Amino acid sequence: MLLVGDIPESVAIRPNALFWNKGAVPEKKSCTIKADDPDGANVTEATCVGPRFIPRLEPTAHVGTYRLRFRVTDSSTPAQVTIRITTQLGAHPLVSVVTVGIK
DSSP: OOOOOOOOOSEEEESSEEEEOTTSOOOOEEEEEEESSTTTEEEEEEEOSSSSEEEEEEEOSSTTEEEEEEEESOOSSOEEEEEEEEEEETTEEEEEEEEEEEO
């Protein structure tokens, strides 16, 4: 038996991984965060451990859609971290992640 279904994402993040080239001048990059239910979801924060990647969360003109911009402070050596994104879905927090790195 085969079951085919569509499970919607509460919060969609595109792209969910961003990489920069080692030694290159790091250009600004961003991803889009979109809530499936914009009235019931609020993206509250984006955090990162370590000083090499600085995330900045910004609302857009569309309700329930956010832009997560990144600034890289040092691209001289390889690195990879996980950015933790917290969304409040009603009374429940949802944690999503974006991977950023230097290759």
